[in-house]
Amino acid sequence: MDRSSLARVKLFIDHYELNLMRKAILLAVILALVSIVALVLLMLNGSSGKGTDHHGGIDLMLSYDNFSLIGGWGPSLSYPIAEIYTPHSSLFVSTFLWNIKSAKGIVNMTFHSSYLNVSVKLSHVVKIQDDINVDGYPTLMYGKEGWFPFYASTMTLPQLKLPLKLSSLPTFYSKVDFRVYQVNGTIDDFSYDIWLSQNPNVTYLHYPCIEIMVWMYHEENISNPYFIKEGNITVQAIINGSETNVAFTVYVLPHTGSSNGWVGVYYVSSKDLEGDVSLPLSYFIITSFTFIDKVFPSLSPSQYYLDAMQLGMEFNDKNGYVNLGYILYYWYLYCY
Secondary structure, eight states, rough: OOHHHHHHHHHHHHHHHHHHHHHHHHHHHHHHHHHHHHHHHHHHHHHHHBBBBBTTEEETTOOEEEEEEEOOTTTTTTTOEEEOSSSSSSEEEEETTEEEEEEEEEEHHHHEEEEEEEEEEEEEEEEESSTSSSOOOOOOEEEEEESTTTTOOOOOOOOOOOSSEEOOOOOOOEEEEEEEEEESSSSEEEEEEEEEEETTTTTTTOOOOEEEEEEESSSSSOOOTTEEEEEEEEEEEEEETTTEEEEEEEEESSSSSSSSEEEEEEESSEEEEEEEEEHHHHHHHHHHHHHTTOTTOOOGGGGOOEEEEEEEEEOOBTTTBBBEEEEEEEEEEOOO
């Protein structure tokens, strides 16, 4: 090849490399601009009030985060944890497969543009405790849990900064929009799981810690003789835009898991609630002591902190198989 041909080849190569460099720079600039725009939009949403509605509620799930959290059986797969950051606060996410000894398949918790899609597809499930009709509780958590599996705190709202003494607890409602689906297995409940302690730095749960569950949707019924049926309450709720009275049956479990286990209070809805559901959570928390008093009269609200609130779905397999899930479109808090 003569010199002129080599020069033309070199010129072609140089031109090609220059074009590649320009395209790489342009791509980097575009990606940087996309990131900046997303960040600016997120900041503007927080400062302009987007993520709040006309009643002053704050969306705990207002985020541009996108991820899939994959859980399954194994030391690191049963309890994977992610965190959703918003302009106001944050939430922990975990598959929380606390009662599975072994299984095949996965639990996929996909968060995309402010909503959460949870898919549970498992087979050959073997439980750790076979007499408990729960495999796991794929969940969101707001607040502080110094115990397993989170061992940490989320960012919390100034209006509801947890842990918080119950003596300082504001009146607050929680509104969620959720749908459940089921092909196989049992949706034990779609519920709130609320935790109280006398010491906000507690690192393991025991008496006199308190767990309050509010079952909105449920296929499981409480029949265990250790649960004491203590009464009923009726609360004013907003279901899919309509004000309505909803009745709950109240059970107290004096000790969970052992003779020194934490106290459980269970509110079980008389009808399945699904869709847009707004409930007075502060009322459930304070009213719990009316029922706890029948078993432990020495316990009072003034002794306790509200540590954390979880939201999720307890599920159970059928003959080792389960295929079900839920979609959560938002979670608002209204503090007054």
